[in-house]
Amino acid sequence: MTKLQDDLKHTDQLLQLTKEFSSEFLSSLDRLAADKVTQVDIRPVMPEEGVGGAEALELFRQQYGDALTAAAGPRYWGFVTGGVTPAALMGDWLTAAVDLNAADKSSATFTIETETIAFLKQLFGLPEEFLGSFVTGATMANFTGLAMGRQWLGKQRGIDIGRDGMAGLPDLQVVSCVPHSSTAKSMAMLGLGRNNIVKIPALPGRESIDVAALEAFLASKEGQPVIFVASAGTVNTVDFDDIAAVVELKQRYPFWLHVDAAFGGFAACSEEHRHLLKGWEYADSITIDAHKWLNVPYDAAMIFSRHPSLQVEVFQNAGAAYLGDPAANFNFINYGPENSRRQRALPAWFSLMAYGKEGYRQIVDNNVKLARQLGELIVANPDFRLLSPVRLCVVCFTLNVAADVQETKVNEFLDALNASGVVCMTRTVYAGQPAIRAALVNWRTTGDDVQMAYQAMTQIANTILNQHTYA
Structure with missing residues (x-):
């Protein structure tokens, strides 16, 4: 019996193994690193006969499991990336199945x-x-x-x-x-x-x-x-x-x-x-x-x-x-x-059928509220400078340092912040200034996530700025 025929015979078990792996990953999204990538060694040699689905999943777990970041999690604020609602996941699984x-x-x-x-x-x-x-x-x-x-x-x-x-x-x-x-x-x-x-x-x-x-x-x-x-x-x-x-x-x-x-x-x-x-x-x-x-x-x-x-x-x-x-x-x-x-x-x-217009109104309004909270925290902290009013779901800010060291310090801050695994943000340039942007569009994000992210931000900024004079 070939590996493919064997997998066909045991499809239910393979799906159960996949479900268990997926459930374990999703249940850890709140704790997983937001953008802390573990280096993965590439093994670009395709097996001659194949190992079957169960063994492929185990090899995937061993090689890539620790490198799966929480891009669908509540504190991934890089790019503009939503998470996956439970109902959307159901639909996506069915899309692949049928x-x-x-x-x-x-x-x-x-x-x-x-x-x-x-x-x-x-x-x-x-x-x-x-x-x-x-x-x-x-x-x-x-x-x-x-x-x-x-x-x-x-x-x-x-x-x-x-x-x-x-x-x-x-x-x-x-x-x-x-x-x-x-x-x-x-x-x-x-x-x-x-x-x-x-x-x-x-x-x-x-x-x-x-x-x-x-x-x-x-x-x-x-x-x-x-x-x-x-x-x-x-x-x-x-x-x-x-x-x-x-x-x-x-x-x-x-x-x-x-x-x-x-x-x-x-x-x-x-x-x-x-x-x-x-x-x-x-x-x-x-x-x-x-x-x-x-x-x-x-x-x-x-x-x-x-x-x-x-x-x-x-x-x-x-x-x-x-x-x-x-x-x-x-x-x-x-x-x-x-x-x-x-x-x-x-x-x-x-997702639309499961949560309706009201569900999406709540997602949007909640993300906007949380973005404003983050903006208010930034305004109140002399280590940071808000570069634009928080109009919707993105907070654009920079470090409050002299112009000649701004780019260096922004890069150091972001590297350290993203390496912490607490929250992920991205670099940008706004009005000619090196800047940082946080985009909040995930349905999982809460006020606790904002506080957790802000605590990491303040600790890292304090360490990096240290003796530097404010602009």
Whole structure:
């Protein structure tokens, strides 16, 4: 009997072993190091005959078990990473177990994605006419939105870029204020070129676009269409462009409005903060990331668009008879970059169904409250300097030291803080200063986590700063 046949015979036992390992890991998330990585020796020699599932799990435990960090835990505040809700985990396990292709309309997978997108539009208050679909993450959502914008730009000049390519269109521009790095990456992939992004000034002391400066730029184009990428939650300070004011400009100037709301879109869940998104219902395309504040597993995000005809012009599987006629038979694979993909909608369906609008309102409001608490603690401590008001869920600060040693001390502080395993934060630069950012979007995070993190922060800052004079 081969190892594969033997594993088939004992599938239930293998799943039980996997469950026990997973349960042990999840039960220790509150105690695990947030970002303290144990060095792992790589053994890149594939076995000739294989060892079977049970032995593979044991080898995994021995080689990698101590190097599993708590990126899904309550004190991982690096990047913008949510955890995995219990219901989302259920959905993800089922996704792997049933192994359905999201393009297969002969099974329930198509209906599940359609229903999940409907739930999400209701959660975010987006109009029914928006078409939504799942992609791997915010990068691919931004890529899809910009691809539609590129198609729209071409059509303004009588060219079908999806069909005929970019020839004759060397001067296409993307305009933004504080774009995420994935915007430039998407431009490179789309043939628009990273250097063709035009950055409009921000308001003083903000990361929000100066709408008057944007209008002056649009007026200077004399009717030439562009793509504008609005920020609905910048990564450093969660600042928002005035989307309503930008929408008003669309009445006078031709541009495609893409809203990058990767995590800022979840402000729609909160009565206190949903005004930040006023006007986004008039956008042409919107990015929202699911493995951030929705707290479902990697990889999952959504692209919403009010121009599905442009989507299909770009992403259709023309000439693939076995996939059917894109014009006559709707299928998500004709509206996004991927054909074969896992059923990313199911973890989201489980979590949305399990916790509802109220559950996500509580997650968002709790994270914002805790971020404000951390900001208040930082303001009260002379070792730190808050660089921006805490607008939503990210706290951006630096060490209160002289400029000539700031970068060195910030690096020392972060290295020591992350090595402590108590909390993880990331480096950044804000207003030209070396800075630190903490992003709180995990459903597990509590006030005790904030206090635990702050205690580690103060101890490490005191040790590192020692005799240095405050700025």
